[in-house]
Amino acid sequence: MPDPLPAGDPADAATPDGAPTPRRYRTPDLDAPQYAIPAYAAPEPGDAAPGSPTAAPEGAYPVPGGRDSRPKALAIVALVLAGAGVLLLFVRVGLGSGAGLLAPLLLLAAFVLSLVALLSRNQGGKGFGAGALVTSVLGGLVSVVVVVSVLGPCGTSSGDDVVPNAGDGYDDDAIPGVAAPGTDGQPDPGAQFPTPQRPTVTETAFGHDFGDIWWYVVVVDNPNADYVFDAFLDAQAYAEDGTVIGSSTAIATLLSGQTAVVGSFTIEGEELIDTIEVTAPEASQATLSPADETxxxxxxxxxxxxxxxxxxxxxxxxxxxxxxxxxxxxxxxxxxxxxxxxxxxxxxxxxxxxxxxxxxxxxxxxxxxxxxxxxxxxxxxxxxxxx
Missing domain, CATH: 2.60.40.10 (Immunoglobulins)
Structure with a gap:
């Protein structure tokens, strides 16, 4: 109870008719020490009722020193995917397995999930998420290097179907399939070979088949005993006035000596072919294939x-x-x-x-x-x- 006003206070004066007046009380001073809330009566962090001013909002970070009860599954999944992606990269590089092509997809999924785990207040396992993020980023950089090394600067696969040029080194210069029986198509260590020469077109002929179809044949001479060509032979057909009225491309592997290749033109209308011109491959397109191994x-x-x-x-x-x-x-x-x-x-x-x-x-x-x-x-x- 608050203390009554002290005696002698003007508020205690009797009323004119002599009846006693009700006692008045002071307003309590809540800042006084005797009104401080004892330490033992302070509410615990978890005792506040939901929705009260002292209750922690749902999904907020836990009280320092407390246990994080938020789910960690997303961060763990991201870390597992990142690790699997890096593992498949090593499989691709070491064994050349096609399964390695899944690595970029796994790394991308790990990157996205790790960001969600790190940025969401409702997700725990921030350490797992950070590890997944770092692993997926590093794995992505490695995958870019692998793709560039496999496809080459021009985006052409460097697998078994690629035909390297003569100047690229002897180890990879054999065209697959042209090796002679009992050989690998590769030169012996220390062997010396002359500079390759450009093939020449020695003969052409053409004629009308039927309708709009014209045939042509080109004879190409490969003067190199130790070089072959996977060649694109581009042909142009000219009218009598010199205008181009048709074009065609024939493909052939030119072994040493003469090779005849047939192609066709489609000439619409009444135009007649007067001459044709065929372009042979450049010398730089030669591929080393020693004569005794071809x-x-x-x-x-x-x-x-x-x-x-x-x-x-x-x-x-x-x-x-x-x-x-x-x-x-x-x-x-x-x-x-x-x-x-x-x-x-x-x-x-x-x-x-x-x-x-x-x-x-x-x-x-x-x-x-x-x-x-x-x-x-x-x-x-x-x-x-x-x-």
């Missing part, structure tokens, strides 16, 4: 017969038949056999190509048949094979 194709039994059922008695259609064999360390797939028909004066008057799905590398002959839209009389047939 395989070869052989065509035997070449013969041609006109089709007696043809509608034209002057130049009926016909076929050229024979066999093709190869001497290589590996079987050769999708082999093209080019057959040219030469007139008595030596000019190429027709050309055709037969395709063989597979030629065994052990020399087993495989039959082929090349069809001619026109088969001139009194011609001499020649054939060569290439990939």
């Amino acid at each position: 395989g070869s194709f052989t065509v035997d039994g070449l013969a041609g017969t006109p089709d007696p059922g043809g509608t034209s008695t002057r130049t009926p259609p016909g076929t050229a038949t024979g066999t093709v064999s190869g001497r290589f360390a590996d079987d050769q797939r999708y082999v093209a056999v080019t057959v040219v028909a030469r007139a008595i004066d030596g000019r190429i008057v027709r050309a055709a190509t037969a395709y063989v799905d597979e030629v065994p590398g052990d020399g087993t002959p495989v039959p082929f048949e090349a069809w001619f839209a026109e088969f001139p009389a009194d011609v001499t047939l020649q054939a060569s094979a290439h990939r």
Whole structure:
């Protein structure tokens, strides 16, 4: 109870009629020491009722020194994904396994989850999240280096199907599949080789097949005994006035010596081809393949017969038949056999190509048949094979 006003206070004076007046009380001084809340009566941090001014908001960080009860699963999952991504990177680099291609995806998922775990107030395991973030970032940097080294500066895969140039070093310079039996297609240590020379186009010919289709053939001579070319032969067809009316590209692996390659133009309208021009590969595109370690194709039994059922008695259609064999360390797939028909004066008057799905590398002959839209009389047939 608050103390009553002391005696003598004007407030204790009697009323005029002599009746006693109610006692008045002082307003308590709450700042006085006797009104301080004892220490034992202070509420504990966890005793405040939800919604009261002293209650901690839901999801807030725990009281210092207390136990973090927030879920840690997200941070742990992020750390596991980051570790798995780094592990798959090592698998990719060390073993070349295709599973390593999943590494960037795992690292990206780990990066996103680690950020959520670190930035969300409702998530615990900040240490796991920080570890996942660092691991995923470092793994991502490593994956970029791996991708660049695998694809190369021009974005071309450096796997078994790549054909390095002659100047890139001997270790990786063999075109897959052209090695002779019992060899690896690689030069012996310390072997010296001449500078490669550019192939030359020695002969071209063309003619009209049917409709808008024109055929052409190009004979390319590779003068190098120790170099081969995976070549793109770009051809241009010109009208009589010199304008370009058609273009085409033929692809062939040029072994040493002469190789005949057939292609076609599509010329719409009434335009007629007057000349064609074919570009041979540059010398810098040569690939080292020593002569004593390079395989070869052989065509035997070449013969041609006109089709007696043809509608034209002057130049009926016909076929050229024979066999093709190869001497290589590996079987050769999708082999093209080019057959040219030469007139008595030596000019190429027709050309055709037969395709063989597979030629065994052990020399087993495989039959082929090349069809001619026109088969001139009194011609001499020649054939060569290439990939």
